[in-house]
Amino acid sequence: MIKSLIINPGSTSTKLGIFEDENLIKEETLRHSTEEISQYASITDQKDFRKNIILDFLKNENIDIKSFDVIVGRGGLLKPIPGGTYECTDALIADLQKGVQGQHASNLGGILAREIGDEIGVRSFIVDPVVVDELEPVARISGIPEIERVSIDHPLNQKAVARRYAKEHGKKYEDVNVIVVHMGGGTSCGVHKNGKMIDVFAALNGDGAFSPERTNGVPALALVDMCFSGKYTYEEMKKKIVGGGGFNAYLGTNDMRTVNKMCDEGDKKAQLVRDAFIYQICKNIGACATVLKGQVDTIILTGGIAHGKVITDAITERVGFIAPVTVYPGEDELLALAQGALRVLNGEEEAKKYE
Incomplete structure (x- = not known):
C-alpha cells in the first residue's frame, strides 16, 4: 500500500488529499483570506505560509508527516511539456519559482511537494500540468505566423x-x-x-x-x-x-x-x-x-x-x-494526481524528467 499526500494550491485555498493507493482517506480545503494572501508580494513568497498551514493541519489530525510514501503537487506554469508524471527536479522547481509562463498559485504545488518530500526522504512529483502540449505540428498553425496555437487547458x-x-x-x-x-x-x-x-x-x-x-x-x-x-x-x-x-x-x-x-x-x-x-x-x-x-x-x-x-x-x-x-x-483532480504517482511507483510507467 502506498500512502500519498496530494497538494493542490489555488488562489485562495490549498486543497489536500490523503490517499492509500487510490482510496481517499481524507480530503480538506484549507482556505486563505484575502488579507492573509495580500501580505505576500509574489506567489513564491507564500510558500512557507502555506507549508506551515499544511503541517499544522496534519498535526491537528494526528497524521504523522513521516507516514507518507510520496508527495504529489499540482503542476504549474512550466515550459510546454508532454503529458505524464514528472519528478520534482531542481530544474523543474527553478522554473516554477521563476514562473516561466506566468505566476499562478499552482506553481506552489511542485515547490511544496519537493520541500516536504525532501524533509521526510520520499519522492515528489507533479502530474499533467496545465502546460501539457502534445499538439501535432499541423494543429499549431493559426493563419498568422506570429501567433502559434498552443495547448493550455485541462x-x-x-x-x-x-x-x-x-x-x-x-x-x-x-x-x-x-x-x-x-x-x-x-x-x-x-x-x-x-x-x-x-x-x-x-x-x-x-x-x-x-x-x-x-x-x-x-x-x-x-x-x-x-x-x-x-x-x-x-x-x-x-x-x-x-x-x-x-x-x-x-x-x-x-x-x-x-x-x-x-x-x-x-x-x-x-x-x-x-x-x-x-x-x-x-x-x-x-x-x-x-x-x-x-x-x-x-x-x-x-x-x-x-x-x-x-x-x-x-x-x-x-x-x-x-x-x-x-x-x-x-473533476477529481486529487485522485488524478495520486494515480499519476502510483503509475510510477507501481512500475506502470517511468517518471519523466523536466529539462
Whole structure:
C-alpha cells in the first residue's frame, strides 16, 4: 500500500488529499483570506505560509508527516511539456519559482511537494500540468505566423477521464481514440489519440466555445475594433475575454446552477445563451471528430457542468451520431494526481524528467 499526500494550491485555498493507493482517506480545503494572501508580494513568497498551514493541519489530525510514501503537487506554469508524471527536479522547481509562463498559485504545488518530500526522504512529483502540449505540428498553425496555437487547458482531468474510460473497457489509454469535453469555469475540447492529446480547443487562449466566464472564439476583426476603440484599457479587454466573458457577460453569473434555474423559470435570454453554449460545444466536438477521421471510441463529457443532465442530454442528442457519449461529472483532480504517482511507483510507467 502506498500512502500519498496530494497538494493542490489555488488562489485562495490549498486543497489536500490523503490517499492509500487510490482510496481517499481524507480530503480538506484549507482556505486563505484575502488579507492573509495580500501580505505576500509574489506567489513564491507564500510558500512557507502555506507549508506551515499544511503541517499544522496534519498535526491537528494526528497524521504523522513521516507516514507518507510520496508527495504529489499540482503542476504549474512550466515550459510546454508532454503529458505524464514528472519528478520534482531542481530544474523543474527553478522554473516554477521563476514562473516561466506566468505566476499562478499552482506553481506552489511542485515547490511544496519537493520541500516536504525532501524533509521526510520520499519522492515528489507533479502530474499533467496545465502546460501539457502534445499538439501535432499541423494543429499549431493559426493563419498568422506570429501567433502559434498552443495547448493550455485541462490536461489533468482530460487525461484522467480518458484513462478511466480505457480501463473500464479493458484497454490502455494508448489504445483508444476519444474526444474529451471539460466544462467548468473554462471549457476545453481535446482530441486524444493513442495516449496523446494531439489537438484541443483551448480553454484559456481564446479558442472554441464560450464558458461561464470566458469568451473564447469570437469574430477577430470585431475584437480588434473593440481593442482600438479607445473605450477600454488593456486590462479591461483581458477581463472581457477571461473572467468577465461568457455567461458572466450575458447573464451576470458564472454559476451554471443559477443559469439552469433561470431557464426553468422561463427566462428566454438565459435559455438562448445556454442553447448557444451547447451549440458551440457540439460544433467543437464535430470538428474534433474530423481530426480522428471519424474513428472515435467515445465522447466524454466531464467537469462541473456535466452534473447537469439537461445539458449532457442536449449535447448527446446532437453528437450521438458520431460516437457513444460517456458522462463523468466533476473533476477529481486529487485522485488524478495520486494515480499519476502510483503509475510510477507501481512500475506502470517511468517518471519523466523536466529539462
